[in-house]
Amino acid sequence: MAQKPSIPKGTRDFSPAEMARRNFIFNTIREVFSLYGYSPIETPSMENLSTLMGKYGDEGDKLLFKILNSGDYLRDAPDELLTAHDSQHLTSHISEKGLRYDLTVPFARYVVQHRAELTMPFKRYQLQPVWRADRPQRGRYREFYQCDADVVGSDSLLNEVELLSLIDEVMTRLGINVTIKINNRKLLTAVAEVIGAPDRVVDITVTIDKIDKMGLDKVNAELLDKGLTQEAVDALQPLLTTTGSNEVRLEMMRNMVGHTVAGEKGLQEIEFVLNHVTALSLHSTVELDVSLARGLNYYTGTIIEVKARDVEIGSITGGGRYDNLTGVFGMDGLSGVGISFGADRIYDVMTALNLFPADTATTVKVMFVNFGDNEAARALQLMRDLRAAGVACELYPDAVKVKKQFSYAGDKHVPYVVIIGERELAEGTVTVKDMTTGTQSTVEADRLRHLFD
Secondary structure, eight states, X not given: XXXXXXXXXXXXXXXXXXXXXXXXXXXXXXXXXXXXXXXXXXXXXXXXXXXXTTSSHHXXXXXXXXXXXXXXXXXXXXXXXXXXXXXXXXXXXXXXXXXXXXXXXXXXXXHHHTGGGOOSSEEEEEEEEEEOOOOOBTTBOSEEEEEEEEEESOOOXXXXXXXXXXXXXXXXXXXXXXXXXXXXXXXXXXXXXXXXXXXXXXXXXXXXXXXXXHOHHHHHHHHHHTTOOHXXXXXXXXXXXXXSOHHHHHHHHHHHHTTSHHHHHHHHHHHHHHHHHHHHTOSSEEEEOTTOOOSOTTOOSEEEEEEESXXXXXXXXXXXXXXXXXXXGTOTXXXXXXXXXXXXXXXXHHHHTTOSOTTTTOOXXXXXXXXXXXXXXXXXXXXXXXXXXXXXXXXXXXXXXXXXXXXXXXXXXXXXXXXXXXXXXXXXXXXEEETTTOOEEXXXXXXXXXXXX
8 A cells, every 4th residue: 555645744734724714814914014004025935045044043044944956966065074974064065045944034135135126114024934944843833934024224113113013903803812022132232241241142042032931940051051150140030030010120121231331222212112002002911021032143122022812832923123134135234123923823823712703714605506507507607797796606516416515515614505496597596595594595596696795
């Protein structure tokens, strides 16, 4: 017996019903993006490795899927590297491209490459899949969709305020109760300075970003393993343990880093955002989380992470400000800020909480029963009129037993079935059955479309 086919771990097939639910999420996000003035673009699934490498830190670089060069990819590989099985240095000789890790770095490349065509500030959104060679687990996949919105060419913190409002609008429309956590990387830079480890800010942020997964004790142990002194780790504890209102946390940070240049600037920025968001009376809870770090190296200001309140899962949205991401591509000083919705995790949350509308899976509103050639020909004429009116419909393709045709309509959750038999054909009528209530009515065929106005 042939082996049953399978798909790679960390990837998924989606049935028509699942795709209908996913499209509900995508369409909701897309509508809100447009409502806030963002325009769509797309970039290739693969990028040059020179575009991707070095933008996500060492851990991110390890998670990049590399694509082998076409043809004899070992042709230019040095024998000594092959003999030594030195995969790290061999990669540059056998692979020039990789699957994109996120949408932000390709977007930065796009901005630099098309700068002459863009009007600044430039607001774009993008809904496309990304790939990460991560260990698959619940809520974490190797192939997943991101739904990004970014604005570049503006330093204004009003962009952050608008993005927080946009997140709130999307989550409200989807029915998900969330906490929007924010922080500022300048505050974390200041923290590294005051604990005497200004050159270890990356190690600190990458490690404390894992606190929700690892817990406080393991985070402290990892900080020590990375070379921080016990005194430095002790000095970090207020950052990792302070609870209470946003005001309490701001006061803790003011006492800790307010006397530094980076700390003062970070506090000004976070207070500006919090004050404006508070005035908007969002549905979502907005919380200052002073331990929030977001591991990606390119964030320089506000950082954002969104957690569902009713389901235990990782962040379902994240983002932040990057002051010079385009600088690595030759365009210095272009500031940007953006967010990314994790559509796959949002799907899992909505499935767990049964938040999808009952009619989400309904793609066809009317199905015509097939009694034979003459009846089918009349059905095709009526379907043309229904489709012109925007009513999705279909004709069962085979003139088989009626019971089988009705079973098909029921399995597809088709709300209405239209019957055209010999009598209806002769009288110029149709019989319409409401599949929800079981009731039937006879109407003139030329009036059928008006039933669904």
